[in-house]
Amino acid sequence: MTVLYLEALVAIGLALSALMAGAWVVQQKTGNSGWVDTIWTFSLGLTGAAASLWSVDGAEANARQWLVAALVVAWSVRLGSHIAARSRHIGDDPRYAAFAKDWGADAPKKMFVFLQQQAYGSIPLVFAIFVAARAPAGDLRLQDWLGILILVIGIAGEGLADSQLKAFRQNPANKGQVCDAGLWGWSRHPNYFFEWFGWLAYPVIAIPFADPLSYPWGYAALLAPLFMYWILVHLTGIPPLEEQMLKSRGERYKAYQARTSKFFPLPPGNPVSRGPATS
Structure with missing residues (x-):
């Protein structure tokens, strides 16, 4: 059982890291850091739902797993849609713009590191979803x-x-x-x-x-x-x-x-x- 939870931690971390690397690419290409929070929200929803429904030894997902997956998807769609609608009408998020100004020429590299820190810092959120879905x-x-x-x-x-x-x-x-x-x-x-x-x-x-x-x-x-x-x-x-x-x-x-x-x-x-x- 412990191995399962440790495997889940690693898988969650890798998934979030990859998704937030994608957020960095979008931010660099569009110049609009507002999309970072949009992608983060949808990434949590996707990773949380996948973690909830993760099959162990081929077993089908039970009612609680489906329930928890539905909860995190509902949260993600509501908040992600709201942030996306807001991001379409701004040139840049003021918080991230302030970071970039402070970072100067190193802004692209430091933004990547910052978003990776955000990815790994989000592991407790998705792991909480995982353990809730696995309640026995x-x-x-x-x-x-x-x-x-x-x-x-x-x-x-x-x-x-x-x-x-x-x-x-x-x-x-x-x-x-x-x-x-x-x-x-x-x-x-x-x-x-x-x-x-x-x-x-x-x-x-x-x-x-x-x-x-x-x-x-x-x-x-x-x-x-x-x-x-x-x-x-x-x-x-x-x-x-x-x-x-x-x-x-x-x-x-x-x-x-x-x-x-x-x-x-x-x-x-x-x-x-x-x-x-x-x-």
């Missing part, structure tokens, strides 16, 4: 349905946040303003929050609540929400985006930071998790 119980359990509900809420919440932001930006009267409509009045990054929330589905499916020690590998699924929280809140999500917003919106964004929760949705003005004003 036969028929679907209540916690499998709870996992479905969690992912549906995550996808729906993120979709609502994206649509509210799009509607705000399309109103000419809001030019130069900071969106605080709807969910954006409760969190500065509600789309990121719901993205993170959806990844809780996999540990809920993977960890056997009725017999917590019967499937130790299931606890590896906790890596997905932990890793996603780290990259969204502390690495490539909130920090560069808020730095960009402070440059473009200045005092308006500082005021927004002061009254709005940084990540977890809270009533406006709640001081519990606003985060520092320059975060």
Whole structure:
């Protein structure tokens, strides 16, 4: 059994590496780094679905494997389509453009290394999907349905946040303003929050609540929400985006930071998790 999981780790890593090498080629040829996130999202969906349905000793995929594969494909199609639609209308993603500017003449080489780091850093996400699909119980359990509900809420919440932001930006009267409509009045990054929330589905499916020690590998699924929280809140999500917003919106964004929760949705003005004003 251990060999199977180690083989899965290697296969997942190689697949993600190859797919993100393809993302680098697209980025270099188009000059639009927005496609990087699109390809990353579809790559996770493809690799996650393949990992879920991976046949062992010729055995047919069971109901849980198909369920987990369907969940990751639904997530990938929704988010990937959204990012693709956005990428068609931009010249370059501001975050990656800032990296390229800092890297100077070494930008192509360093971008390749960066995307490979992103590929290998994504292994915990796909491995969480794999161990959830391999949960040993036969028929679907209540916690499998709870996992479905969690992912549906995550996808729906993120979709609502994206649509509210799009509607705000399309109103000419809001030019130069900071969106605080709807969910954006409760969190500065509600789309990121719901993205993170959806990844809780996999540990809920993977960890056997009725017999917590019967499937130790299931606890590896906790890596997905932990890793996603780290990259969204502390690495490539909130920090560069808020730095960009402070440059473009200045005092308006500082005021927004002061009254709005940084990540977890809270009533406006709640001081519990606003985060520092320059975060």
